Every structure is written in structure tokens, then in C-alpha cells.
Amino acid sequence: MxxxxxxxxxxxxxxxxxLIDLGHTVMMGSRTRDNEKAKNFVAKNGEKxxxxxxxxxxxxxxxxxxxxxxxxxxxxxxxxxxxxLAGKIIVDISNPLDFSKGMPPSLAVVNTNSLGEEIQKTFPxxxxxxxxxxxxxxxMVNPAMINGGDHNVFVCGNDTSAKEEVTNILTSxxxxxxxxxxxxDITKARGTEMYLPLWLSIYGATxxxxxxxxxxx
Amino acid sequence: MxxxxxxxxxxxxxxxxxLIDLGHTVMMGSRTRDNEKAKNFVAKNGEKxxxxxxxxxxxxxxxxxxxxxxxxxxxxxxxxxxxxLAGKIIVDISNPLDFSKGMPPSLAVVNTNSLGEEIQKTFPxxxxxxxxxxxxxxxMVNPAMINGGDHNVFVCGNDTSAKEEVTNILTSxxxxxxxxxxxxDITKARGTEMYLPLWLSIYGATxxxxxxxxxxx
Numbered sequence: 032m033x034x035x036x037x038x039x040x041x042x043x044x045x046x047x048x049x050l051i052d053l054g055h056t057v058m059m060g061s062r063t064r065d066n067e068k069a070k071n072f073v074a075k076n077g078e079k080x081x082x083x084x085x086x087x088x089x090x091x092x093x094x095x096x097x098x099x100x101x102x103x104x105x106x107x108x109x110x111x112x113x114x115x116l117a118g119k120i121i122v123d124i125s126n127p128l129d130f131s132k133g134m135p136p137s138l139a140v141v142n143t144n145s146l147g148e149e150i151q152k153t154f155p156x157x158x159x160x161x162x163x164x165x166x167x168x169x170x171m172v173n174p175a176m177i178n179g180g181d182h183n184v185f186v187c188g189n190d191t192s193a194k195e196e197v198t199n200i201l202t203s204x205x206x207x208x209x210x211x212x213x214x215x216d217i218t219k220a221r222g223t224e225m226y227l228p229l230w231l232s233i234y235g236a237t238x239x240x241x242x243x244x245x246x247x248x
Numbered sequence: 249m250x251x252x253x254x255x256x257x258x259x260x261x262x263x264x265x266x267l268i269d270l271g272h273t274v275m276m277g278s279r280t281r282d283n284e285k286a287k288n289f290v291a292k293n294g295e296k297x298x299x300x301x302x303x304x305x306x307x308x309x310x311x312x313x314x315x316x317x318x319x320x321x322x323x324x325x326x327x328x329x330x331x332x333l334a335g336k337i338i339v340d341i342s343n344p345l346d347f348s349k350g351m352p353p354s355l356a357v358v359n360t361n362s363l364g365e366e367i368q369k370t371f372p373x374x375x376x377x378x379x380x381x382x383x384x385x386x387x388m389v390n391p392a393m394i395n396g397g398d399h400n401v402f403v404c405g406n407d408t409s410a411k412e413e414v415t416n417i418l419t420s421x422x423x424x425x426x427x428x429x430x431x432x433d434i435t436k437a438r439g440t441e442m443y444l445p446l447w448l449s450i451y452g453a454t455x456x457x458x459x460x461x462x463x464x465x
Binding site: 137138141142143177178181182185187212213214215219221222223225226228229230231232233235236237239241242243244245246247248 | 431
């Protein structure tokens with residue numbers, strides 16, 4: 032599969048490298064073609080790794096992973112151009128964390144709206160699936176690193192077949208079917224984004240970001 | 249111990265009944281002295297159960313459990329009167345769920361503030377400890393009903409000794425020490441309150457409210 036990864040930070044690197052490990056071809060997109068981190072990603076990952084502008088990556092990819100910082104996501108996706116994104120799945124992993132007023136961050140979109148919804152509204156011809164945004168990126172692509180892989184990831188989005196396709200990718204990352212919970216339509220992104228302040232508090236209290244939640248009943 | 253329970257709903261009934269089972273004396277407070285649910289609580293729980301106004305209950309209690317609906321909590325506590333609450337622990341179990349615009353509820357206080365903080369600011373002479381607000385009330389008082397009691401509850405508040413006292417009460421409810429996580433000061437109530445939309449989404453997706461989260465790392 033040809034995949035576009037938007038964002039050159041830790042999350043984009045983790046997702047892009049994992050997808051290449053799994054045999055996919057990945058173009059990492061950023062604002063400029065000579066982004067240093069994107070060039071390092073290519074150097075590290077060999078011939079299946081490419082880099083380009085957001086627009087070039089969006090055109091290249093059959094599917095787009097949004098791994099940009101949440102407050103920059105809409106601008107990045109607009110740079111990807113609607114014509115390149117139309118009809119495609121956008122896997123939104125971002126969180127609208129606003130660090131501009133110091134720590135702890137607040138959420139730039141919250142309560143009666145979410146970044147996932149904003150992306151879906153901005154790109155109505157794309158199929159936005161929100162997932163993986165409730166944990167550290169190391170766990171996203173290697174769930175087995177904690178608790179034998181037995182913990183939960185959420186998906187939500189308006190398009191059922193898009194959610195199935197993303198669920199298959201999650202399975203290829205090592206997520207067990209029983210631990211992938213479909214919360215419903217894209218409005219459910221509110222809940223997974225609003226979980227972030229609790230995530231940050233737990234991280235602060237335990238000094239360990241390599242954790243996740245397991246639903247028990 | 250003499251305990252005031254504010255609120256006559258399911259949460260107040262569950263907390264009050266459990267405290268009586270544990271040998272405490274409980275006065276359930278409500279707006280009026282002849283509240284039917286409070287009278288039923290007394291009839292069901294025998295001589296260790298009392299009922300009264302918010303003010304009478306606050307005066308009676310050595311400690312106050314706020315189990316009112318979040319959007320009504322400040323008014324209820326004001327009716328309890330500052331002079332009756334001063335120097336005492338207020339265990340805040342409420343969530344600021346606003347159902348006035350339909351389902352799903354939004355949060356009336358959110359993001360850069362929380363109901364726990366508002367209560368602490370309104371009653372600076374009291375010691376607010378936020379806890380138990382992240383689960384269904386049946387689990388609050390009987391954690392062993394799921395997963396052998398192995399799942400998490402959070403506490404936060406500005407006063408360390410107040411958190412210790414509340415932790416002891418949680419232990420008496422059946423919570424294991426290792427599963428009681430102190431998140432820090434009362435600003436951490438933001439995270440536990442903002443978890444509610446995710447809680448509601450999980451409940452909606454699974455049709456089961458008798459669940460909780462277990463931190464795994």
C-alpha cells in the first residue's frame with residue numbers, strides 16, 4: 032500500500048517506520064521538501080521511504096495518516112490539497128493540544144466539537160477515522176510492549192468500511208481484535224481527545240508514558 | 249464517623265448505604281427535609297441513617313460527600329452553608345454534565361477549569377478531594393464486582409492529609425492501595441471530569457455501564 036504520513040515528529044516517525052516494516056511504501060509529508068527530519072526518515076528506512084511536500088505526499092498516498100501537532104493539522108491537510116485527499120481515508124492520530132499558554136496544555140477544540148470532526152467537516156469527500164490518539168506513539172505501533180498487548184484502542188468515524196480498513200491496519204500493528212473498540216461516528220472523537228488531560232495527569236503522577244488503559248468489566 | 253451525603257440520587261444512595269454498612273452514621277441532605285428519596289434511604293438503612301436539609305447535614309457531618317448532579321453542586325453546597333463546611337473534607341464525586349442541550353451531555357465547566365476547582369475556590373476553608381467520578385456508582389462502593397477488584401480510581405486535591413483520609417475510606421470500600429492513584433492537586437479534576445465523554449462513548453458502544461479502566465504498563 033502507498034501511505035502518506037503527515038508530520039515529521041515522533042509520531043510520524045513511529046507510524047511511518049512501522050508501515051515500512053510491514054512492507055508498505057511511505058511518503059513523509061512536511062511543509063518543505065528539504066525537511067531534515069523527513070530526510071533522516073528516508074535515510075533510515077531505505078528505498079520504501081520517500082519524502083515530499085504535504086501536497087506531494089497526499090497525491091502519492093492511497094491513505095493518509097495525520098501525525099501533525101493538532102493545532103497545525105488543518106493547515107497541513109489544506110496544504111495537502113482537497114483534490115489529493117478526496118475519496119481517501121484520513122487516519123487522524125492528532126490531539127488539539129494548545130501549549131501556547133504554558134503547561135499543562137489546554138485543548139484548542141473541546142466539549143461540543145473535536146479536531147476529528149473539524150477535519151471531517153473541512154474535507155467532506157474524505158473518510159476520517161480517529162484512532163491511536165490516546166497513547167504514546169511507542170505503544171501505538173507495538174502494543175505487545177506492555178501487558179502482553181492486552182489493552183485498548185478506540186476507533187471512530189462516519190464510514191464503516193473505512194473503519195474496517197483502519198482496523199485491519201491496527202491488527203497488522205499487533206492490536207488484538209477484541210481490544211479494538213468502535214465508538215461510533217466521528218463525534219466520538221470528542222471523548223478520545225478529551226481523555227488527554229487525564230492521560231497527561233497519569234503520566235505526571237507516574238513519570239511513565241509507556242502505559243495504556245484496559246477496559247475491565 | 250458522622251458523614252453528610254449531599255444528593256438523593258443513585259450515587260448518594262450507593263455511597264450512603266455503603267457507609268452505613270461500614271458502621272458510619274449518615275445524614276442524607278437535600279433541599280427539603282421531607283424529600284421522599286431521603287426518607288426511603290432512612291427507612292431502608294435503619295437507625296444509623298438520618299435525613300435533613302443540606303445545612304443540617306453539613307452541620308452534622310465530620311466529612312461531606314457531594315453526590316449531587318454537577319450543575320447543581322455549587323448551589324447545594326452553598327445551601328450547606330460555609331460555616332458548616334469550614335475545616336471539613338468535601339469528597340467531590342460529581343461531574344458537571346449539562347443535559348440541557350440534549351444528548352450527549354456537554355461539560356458545564358471544562359478545559360481550563362473544573363467543578364472540583366470551582367468548589368475549592370467557593371469554599372477555601374474546606375478541603376476538596378475529587379474521587380470516584382470516573383465510574384458507575386455500583387463499582388464505586390464495590391470494586392470487587394469486576395476484574396477481582398483490580399482496576400483504578402483517582403484522587404486529587406490540595407490537602408495531603410485530606411487525601412490520605414479519603415484514601416482510607418476508599419480502602420474500606422474495597423479499593424486496593426496499588427489501584428488508588430493520587431494525581432496531584434485539585435486542578436487534576438479537569439482530567440477526571442473530561443474523561444466523562446469517553447466513558448459515555450464506551451458505555452454507548454458496549455451497552456454496559458459496569459466497567460472501569462485499569463492502567464497497564
